[in-house]
Amino acid sequence: MTWIAGARLADPALRKGALRIDGGRIAAQAAEPPRGAKAIDASGLILVPAFIDAHVHLAVAGEPALVSREQIQSGVAAVLDLGAPERLLPLDHPPLRIRFSGPLLTAPGGYPTRSWGRNGEGLELATADQARAAVQRLARAGARFVKLAFDPRFPLLPPEVARAAADEAHRLGLRVAAHALEESSVRQALDAGADVLAHTPRDPLPADLLERMKGKWVISTLHAFGVAPERLRALRDAGARVAYGTDLGNENTAPGIDARELALLEAAGMDPLVAATSEAAALLLLPDLGSLAPGASASLLAVRSLSPADLVRPAWVMIDGTLLRPAAA
Ligand SMILES: [Zn+2]
Numbered sequence: 653m654t655w656i657a658g659a660r661l662a663d664p665a666l667r668k669g670a671l672r673i674d675g676g677r678i679a680a681q682a683a684e685p686p687r688g689a690k691a692i693d694a695s696g697l698i699l700v701p702a703f704i705d706a707h708v709h710l711a712v713a714g715e716p717a718l719v720s721r722e723q724i725q726s727g728v729a730a731v732l733d734l735g736a737p738e739r740l741l742p743l744d745h746p747p748l749r750i751r752f753s754g755p756l757l758t759a760p761g762g763y764p765t766r767s768w769g770r771n772g773e774g775l776e777l778a779t780a781d782q783a784r785a786a787v788q789r790l791a792r793a794g795a796r797f798v799k800l801a802f803d804p805r806f807p808l809l810p811p812e813v814a815r816a817a818a819d820e821a822h823r824l825g826l827r828v829a830a831h832a833l834e835e836s837s838v839r840q841a842l843d844a845g846a847d848v849l850a851h852t853p854r855d856p857l858p859a860d861l862l863e864r865m866k867g868k869w870v871i872s873t874l875h876a877f878g879v880a881p882e883r884l885r886a887l888r889d890a891g892a893r894v895a896y897g898t899d900l901g902n903e904n905t906a907p908g909i910d911a912r913e914l915a916l917l918e919a920a921g922m923d924p925l926v927a928a929t930s931e932a933a934a935l936l937l938l939p940d941l942g943s944l945a946p947g948a949s950a951s952l953l954a955v956r957s958l959s960p961a962d963l964v965r966p967a968w969v970m971i972d973g974t975l976l977r978p979a980a981a
Contacts, residue, residue, distance in 0.1 A: 655685035656970075658695035662958060663944040664926055666698065673950045676973035680946050692975070694954050697967055700925060701942050702729035702951035703909050704932035707850055707871045707897030709735045710743060710750070712768070719900075719907050720745035725976060726908035727969045729951040732871075732897070732936055734799050734829060734850050735764075737772025742794035747971050751936045753797040753829060754790040757783065757817050759810070763803035763831070774801065777809065780816035787820040796937065797821075799829045800844060802837035811843060818845035827935075833877070835861065848935070849892075851877055851899070852884045866891035869935050872927065874916040876902040881920035888922060895935045896928035914960035925958060949973075 653674040661669040661681070670691070672680040685691045705723070708731045710716040716736075723731060730749035735756050743750045755775040756764060765774035777783045787798055798821045800814055809817075818828045822845065829848040830841035835855040842861065848869040854877065857865075870892050872884060876899040888894050896917060898910045914924035933942030940949045950973040953966035969976045 653679070653690070655689050655691040656694050656699065656954075657685045657691040658693050659697045659699045659954065661944050662698050662700045662925060664923065664930070671699065671944065671950075671952075673970075673973050676950055677940075678944060678946055678948045678950050681944070697954040697956065698958060699944060699952050699954055700958070700963070701929040701944055701948070702953060702969070702971060703727055703928045704730045704896070704936060704938070704941060705898050705900060705909075705928075706732045706895040706932045706935055707873050707899050708733050709773075709899070709901030710745075711736050711740055712773070712901030713905070713907060716740070716743060717745050720748040720750070722907035724748050724971055725969065726964070727953045727966050728907075728909060729949070729971055730933070730936060730938055730941055731900075732797065734797070735769065735773045735901075738775065738790070738793065739772060741790070747974075749936075749938060749941070751796050751938075752794070753799040754793065754795050756799050756801040756831060757786060757809070758801040759807040759813070761807045762809065763801045763806040766806060777813055777817065780813050783813050783817035784820040787817050787824065787826070791821075791824045791826060795826060797827045797829050797848070799831065799850060800841060800846060801831045802840045803831065804834060804836055808840065809844075811840070814840065814844035829871075849887075850897075852879045852887065854879050854883070856883065857886065862886060862890035867893070869893050869895060871895050871897035871935075872913060872917055872920075873897050873899040874920070875910055875912040876904050881916050884917070884920040884922075888920065893931060893935070894922055894927050895932040896924065897932075909964040911960040911964045914963060918960070924960065925963070
């Protein structure tokens with residue numbers, strides 16, 4: 653048991669406070685530790701929950717075990733992997749918490765099986781029966797999400813096949829994410845029953861589609877795709893919930909927290925820390941992450957300020973109560 657003392661807590665408003673850490677959990681908050689208690693001095697620092705990246709491709713970014721370790725070292729406690737081949741499931745590289753969808757479900761010849769996803773990152777489905785069987789297999793392998801691909805440059809899933817996959821996923825308690833960057837793709841994704849847009853769409857969306865996004869989720873990925881922050885702002889204003897995600901493994905990405913993505917979320921009018929902690933935890937259904945409340949996992953960063961540049965360079969990182977050596981400056 654130890655205390656972290658002298659810091660300010662971002663939970664989410666800034667205030668002075670100390671945390672008692674016990675058994676890998678935040679056991680209590682107090683103004684100060686009891687006199688004589690063992691404490692880590694975090695004077696001048698701000699404690700924030702460890703980050704959650706809601707869109708990664710661990711196996712595209714490198715060797716998944718190494719990439720997972722890099723994520724932890726830089727302060728990312730959990731990820732949602734949205735495109736791993738079935739043969740790699742379940743993705744399990746503790747202490748990183750990994751939610752995963754397995755491969756993108758797509759039509760024969762559809763995105764991404766004729767491009768980056770030739771090696772199992774895409775799974776081709778021709779019939780509704782195949783779709784249901786694939787979703788059942790992925791759920792048995794531990795998937796908590798499925799991902800449908802809609803890209804008009806390639807053959808598209810017939811509506812009844814996409815719908816069968818989404819219905820089966822919902823029946824099994826899985827969330828349905830969709831790759832949908834264009835207006836037509838977003839419409840197909842929502843018609844199929846998607847709960848989550850895996851990217852901020854590149855196209856501006858008409859009022860009827862914005863209306864249908866109310867209460868659904870969008871994962872930001874603004875940096876990797878060069879999408880205008882206004883697109884995300886429109887979705888948020890329409891009532892969509894927003895989680896931070898980088899699309900790690902794509903171009904312009906590297907393991908760790910992406911300061912550019914945080915700055916783009918800020919430009920879209922959002923608090924990037926909320927999108928990358930409590931909101932991402934809600935999307936991934938990880939209730940003990942994304943918070944500094946008693947009972948939460950002791951997974952947190954000590955940072956010098958809440959600016960994107962300082963959030964990506966923590967003074968130190970704690971994951972599940974274990975203090976990691978400071979990230980390289
Ligand atoms: Zn992706």
